[in-house]
Amino acid sequence: MDKILEVKNLSKHFADFTSVDEVDFFVEEGGFFSILGPSGCGKTTLLRMIAGFLDESEGDILIRGKSMKGVPPENRPVNIVFQSLALFPMMNVRENVAFGLKRKKLKKDEIDKKVSDMLGRVGLTGFEKKKVTELSGGQRQRVAIARSLVMEPSILLLDEPLGALDRKLREHMKVELKLLQRELGTTFVYITHDQSEALVMSDKIAVMNKGRFEQLDTPRNLYKSPKTAFVAGFVGESNKFVITNREGDTITTKRGLKLNKPGIDFEPNIMHVRPEAFILYPADDLKDISTFEVKIKTILFDGSNTKLATLVDGSDDEILIALPQNAQFESLSEGDLVNIGVHQDDLKCYLEE
Amino acid sequence: MIEKKSFNAAFWLLIVPVLLWLVLLIVLPHIDLLISSFQAKNSAGEMEFSLKNYMAFFNNDIYWGTFMRTAGYAIFVTMLAFVITFPIAFYLTKVISKKNAGFLILLLLIPLWVGELVTVYGWMILLGDHGVINHFLMGIGIINEPINMLYTDFSMILGLLYMSMLFMVVPIMSTLESLDDSYIEAASDLGATKWTIFTKIIIPYSMPGIVSGAIIVFMLVIGDYLAPNILGGKSSLWFTEQIYSKFLQTFNWGEGAAFGFLLLLLSSGIIWIALKLSGQKLERVGQ
Amino acid sequence: MKKKILLSVAALALTTSALTAGEVLKIITWKGYADKALVAAFEKETGIDVKITYSNNEEMIAKLRATRGAGFELAQPSQDRISFVQKEFPIYQPIDFSKVNTDQLITSMVDAVKKNTAVDGKSYGVPFCYGTTGLIINKKEAPGAGDWSDLWNEKYKGKISYRLKRPLLIGAAFGMGEDPFALYGDIEAYKKLMAKVEKKLIDSKSYVKNYWTSGDTQVNIIKSGDANVISGWDGKGWAVHKVNPDIDFVAPKSGALGWIDTFAIPAKAKNVEAAYKWINFTLAPKNAAFFTNKEKYGTASKGASEFLTADVKADFERSFTSADIDNIKWHPPVPAGFEAIEAEVLDRIKAAK
Structure with missing residues (x-):
């Protein structure tokens, strides 16, 4: 696969802070690349630099190996779908989608053909004459994507385009976007603060925090093996423990839990454990398991995603435990004491500054 | 039930003064004028229904000539006001910070505070043969004879522009304020040049504001009396x-x-x- | 309860307005005709509250016509503008000369005004003051100018100004050697004369700097140097002379136009007694002299001359030789319909290129 986008040591300094701090990565042709981070992490700044709305302070951006230094947005082979969608309210659907083609000075029949092709692809055939203000949220979304895709960009940049949609529609659009990207083969660079969007759609995800990439990996690796405490906490759900002491293979948490974690060559102070890593009533013959007893505080029923909020004796800190979909545990109720275990590989320890 | 009753009383209490004001001060005098516009003396000297008053306008070329002249200048001043104020409105809403904009808008309001008569006399002091501008130009030696600026169409247009400009700025500003910057970025992302963005995005978007501003300015100018009368030249007959x-x-x-x-x-x-001609609808203008 | 309160409020409003109504004198007049000092003295002497509205001949007539003669106790139209208005719209009431102290007035003036304002044997005006319309000339810049015909003299090209209203048409006619007043009985001949005047003024329009429109713009245009030969009022010319001795009022060789402003009592005046009190008060010699000293207009008060300042006498003597005085053309009453002819002429002159 070719590198379609290369970002080299890119930084952006503003008067009083650094928004993007020496970021370095590449995106492969046809990939779905997400930049995931909390608001204020610099992901929007990074995207706007790629689109050309902001100049970089240091470093370089290359598209198909060509430096984009000094190239204005209208001349970059990228198009962007804005968070607000930015559909032109005084134009109808057709005029919106045709806007960029007209700027390329294509012939009218060619424009008509491309517009109706693209509207067909996003499932909006017959909507040409509609005012954009008359469309539903999902339809507007698709018009915005069509308007950018019709330009046949090398890279499509998407700035949290699902943010304004309601939950149900968002779930639906996630799948639709992913399928559309597969079908078209266009490279997507997608920024979001919603880890579930990123995990579902992306081939590669960069987790960004305070202007830097914490980890760049596949969704699976990101979830299974978060390299930093931030990634562990930000991607997926996890229980955070503060480590107060380590003696050999035994670590002691602030809550007084003593857990077995061999093979650490540093002094960790933070530990993350996923809710589904806990095993209810572990069998005695399981190896490398630390066990302890918790008391059920509440059952957070959420269908397939039901969890137990539990307390370790003598502490107010909650531990969330995923409840397997198993009739065996239906009898559990609030106040019950439960014996749980966790495998040593599922204890992710970090040194956080 | 009680609540409904008191609502009605309050409603009438509020609406009655408005209706009275409308009927007594606006509708009735206009009906009176409308009736008298259709009354003229017949050969016996008695008042009777007649179209004579209206015919007088069309039969005398001075009258409709003056109207055409007035309307022509009003259109011209309106267009000029747009050309001058649009960049100002754009600057105030999109370029500088809100805080500074507030101060500059306050400056724009000054001509309204002092009143048209005062500003008209102000222009006279500036533009006269021995006025500030001629004095300055002759002082630095650019000209030897004063330039005739006062009592010309030029000074009249200046006066009309000055008093009406603000009424163009404000509605344009209010539409531009709602113009999301992402429209501009999206257009430029789709390959539009600055000029295209201006003509295809910004202008169409602010059209409702432009149209309402233009209507106000046009009506103000066509109905003005002071500026054409005092600043205008000896041929500046205004309707x-x-x-x-x-x-x-x-x-x-x-x-x-x-x-x-x-x-x-x-x-x-x-x-x-x-x-x-511009494809606008009046209903949209108020929005 | 509410009704009672409303009623008592209304009753209160009625009684208070009734109480003050008897003591108010509302005068519609020209600027300067009711000086603050005189108003204060009158209020002190009589206890009557004086309210002044500034206006001019045209507005006075229009306002009184709109109210059919109500709203004011006194008006001050020019004597030539009373009889034709009164014939068509009865907006004034006849003067009761038994209530006017005619002993303190110049008899010949009273008689002239009585005659000129008579309708059906009753007179409607008491003389108040008089003045002339002539030329105001910057003698340094325009030496030798001194007649109405200088308003179209090429010598003063670009430095001429006048008020494009009926007195100018009359003055211009005199300047052309005609006597417009002699044609007041012959509307056809008058029309022809006006056509001649129109042609003259249109032909010479390029010499005109601008048409002045009010007392203030008249003073402004000659004082600023924008014009050197203008039509003007004697009082204004003398006022400018004080500031700039080069400028003075000049009685035109073919005759200054004399006007007399009067007191007239509107038909529906509420407090006629107060009106007569004011007439007699302002025309008392000392008060009349105070007015003339300040405003420079001649007074109809007989005994005022001994209280006039030397300035005022000097102004008059500088501008008027005894021959000039004999040559003053006093405005006779305007016949009905003549002003419509003049208005069209004025429109055509203004519209001309």
């Missing part, structure tokens, strides 16, 4: 002056009233044509 002279100099209230209604009708007609 309002003719209405004034019908009422006050020749005491021909019938013709005066007819001319007043013609001004209303013809200027509304011009606005209607302008809306049609």
Whole structure:
């Protein structure tokens, strides 16, 4: 696969802070690349630099190996779908989608053909004459994507385009976007603060925090093996423990839990454990398991995603435990004491500054 | 039930003064004028229904000539006001910070505070043969003879522009304020040049504001009296002056009233044509 | 309860307005005709509250016509503008000369005004003051100018100004060697004369700097140097002379136009007694002299001359030789319909290129 986008040591300094701090990565042709981070992490700044709305302070951006230094947005082979969608309210659907083609000075029949092709692809055939203000949220979304895709960009940049949609529609659009990207083969660079969007759609995800990439990996690796405490906490759900002491293979948490974690060559102070890593009533013959007893505080029923909020004796800190979909545990109720275990590989320890 | 009753009482208490004001001060006098515009003396010297007052306008080329001149200048001043104020409105809403903009808008309001008469005299001091500008230009030796600026169409247009400009800035600003910067970025992302963004995005987007500003300025200018009368030159006959002279100099209230209604009708007609030509709808203008 | 309150409020409003109504004198007049000092003295002497509205001949007539003669106790139209208005719209009431102290007035003036304002054997005006319309000339810049015909003299090209109103048409006619007043009985001949005047003024329009429109713009245009030969009022010319001795009022060789402003009582005046009190008060010699000293207009008060300042006498003597005085053309009453002819002429002159 070719590198379609290369970002080299890119930084952006503003008067009083650094928004993007020496970021370095590449995106492969046809990939779905997400930049995931909390608001204020610099992901929007990074995207706007790629689109050309902001100049970089240091470093370089290359598209198909060509430096984009000094190239204005209208001349970059990228198009962007804005968070607000930015559909032109005084134009109808057709005029919106045709806007960029007209700027390329294509012939009218060619424009008509491309517009109706693209509207067909996003499932909006017959909507040409509609005012954009008359469309539903999902339809507007698709018009915005069509308007950018019709330009046949090398890279499509998407700035949290699902943010304004309601939950149900968002779930639906996630799948639709992913399928559309597969079908078209266009490279997507997608920024979001919603880890579930990123995990579902992306081939590669960069987790960004305070202007830097914490980890760049596949969704699976990101979830299974978060390299930093931030990634562990930000991607997926996890229980955070503060480590107060380590003696050999035994670590002691602030809550007084003593857990077995061999093979650490540093002094960790933070530990993350996923809710589904806990095993209810572990069998005695399981190896490398630390066990302890918790008391059920509440059952957070959420269908397939039901969890137990539990307390370790003598502490107010909650531990969330995923409840397997198993009739065996239906009898559990609030106040019950439960014996749980966790495998040593599922204890992710970090040194956080 | 009780609540509903008291709501009704409050409703009537609020609406009655408005209705009274409308009927007594606006509707009734206009009906009176409308009636007198259709009254003229017959050969026996008695008042009777007649179209004579309206015919007087069309039969005398001075009258409709003056109207055409007035309307032409009003259109010109309106366009000029747009060309001058649009960049100002854009600058105030999109370029500088809100805080500074507030201060500059306050400066723009000054001409309204001091009143039209004062600003008109201000222009006289500036533009006269021995006024500030000529004095300065002659002082630094650019010209030897004063330039004739006062009492010309130039000074009249300046005065008209000055008093009406603000009414163009404000509605344009309010539409531009709602213009999301992402529209501009999206257009430029789709390959539009600055000029295209201006003509295809910014102008169409602010059209409702432009149209309402243009209507206000046009009506203000076509109905103004002071600036054409005092700053205008010796040929600057304005249609309002003719209405004034019908009422006050020749005491021909019938013709005066007819001319007043013609001004209303013809200027509304011009606005209607302008809306049609630009593809705008009046209902959208208020938004 | 509410009704009672409303009623008592209304009753209160009625009684208070009734109480003050008897003591108010509302005068519609020209600027300067009711000086603050005189108003204060009058209020002190009589206890009557004086309210002044500034206006001019045209507005006075229009306002009184709109209210059919109500709203004011006194008006001050020019004597030539009373009879034709009164014939068509009865807006004034006849003067009761038994209530006017005619002993303190110049008899010949009273008689002239009585005659000129008579309708059906009753007179409607008491003389108040008089003045002339002539030329105001910057003698340094325009030496030798001194007649109405200088308003179209090429010598003063670009430095001429006048008020494009009926007195100018009359003055211009005199300047052309005609006597417009002699044609007041012959409307056709008058029309022809006006056509001649129109042609003259249109032909010479390029010499005109601008048409002045009010007392203030008249003073402004000659004082600023924008014009050197203008038509003007004697009082204004003398006022400018004080500031700039080069400028003075000049009685035109073919005759200054004399006007007399009067007191007239509107038909529906509420407090006629107060009106007569004011007439007699302002025309008392000392008060009349105070007015003339300040405003420079001649007074109809007989005994005022001994209280006039030397300035005022000097102004008059400088501008008027005894021949000039004999040559003053006093405005006779305007016949009905003549102003419509003049208005059209004025419109055509203003509209001309």
